[in-house]
Amino acid sequence: MNPVLKAALWMSGSIASFSVMAVAGREVSHHLDTFEILMYRSVVGVVIVCVLLSARSNWPTVQTQRIGTHLLRNLAHFTGQNLWFYAVTVIPLAQVFALEFTSPIWVIVLSPLILGERLTPVRALAAALGFIGILIVARPDMAGLNAGVITAASSAIFFALTIMLTKKLTRHEGIGSILFWLTAMQLVMGVLMAGYDGDIALPDGQTGPWVVLIGCAGLLAHYCLTNALSIAPATVVVPIDFIRLPTIAVIGMLVYGEVVDIWVFVGALIIFGGNYLNIWVETRPKNRL
Secondary structure (H helix, E strand, O other), X not given: OOHHHXXXXXXXXXXXXXXXXXXXXXXXXXXXXXXXXXXHHHHHHHHHHHHHHHHOOOHHHOOOOOHHHHHHHHHHHHHHHHHHHHHHHHOXXXXXXXXXXXXXXXXXXXXXXXXXXXXXXXXXXXXXXXXXXXXXXXXXXXXXXXXXXXXXXXXHHHHHHHHHHHHHHHOOOOHHHHHHHHHHHHHHHHHHHHOOOOOOOXXXXXXXXXXXXXXXXXXXXXXXXXXXXXXXXXXXXXXXXXXHHHHHHHHHHHHHOOOOOHHHHHHHHHHXXXXXXXXXXXXXXXXXX
């Protein structure tokens, strides 16, 4: 099969999984808070990861030498996920996804500080386009700026930190080790934060299936995305991933009656343009920029 077609098939799984997770998160939000959602998601994730590690006899790959980096990574991811799940309950899903797409822009901005990478003129231009897109999507005035917009935009920063710390870990550790510490540490974080008030709500017959769906969809989304990136260049995968925006906009309109104005898509296209410009330049052969 053609590599681009194979990548597109994997990305269709990723797009579907992220969309399902957003809808499931909104459906359980009336019964569970974001800490409880992530706690139960981590329970499902720990079970799945442990079963896979046992089935493949991969427990020796789980390392402890960089436990501090794992902790920082998972604190960032836990925070970003809490902000993201809150945002999907209060603003249109398309707006959440558009602001989430700024994560690569924040990677460009923060990587010189965290990874020691150089900020080139092209990267600076990509970042500038991304921030213009943020302003168009968020339209920070008294009408457009609210808690949902702020948390969605903030989640992208924490996802960017997660990406950079994951990059550091992948230099030394495999995906099994990273996923194990991801689910295990976030389960502990979820229990501590969900139980700080002494009251943890239990899923019932209605919310239980949604919680399991969140856990499965979260792991499946990243698994599909990783496979797509292993098959095709990022310049192919990123445009496919952007289909998530119109997909979730249609889902929001059909399921929740959301109306998304054209400026969300205009801003999102500018954000995409900045991301794609940077990836295209960075992946060109014999790049001298």
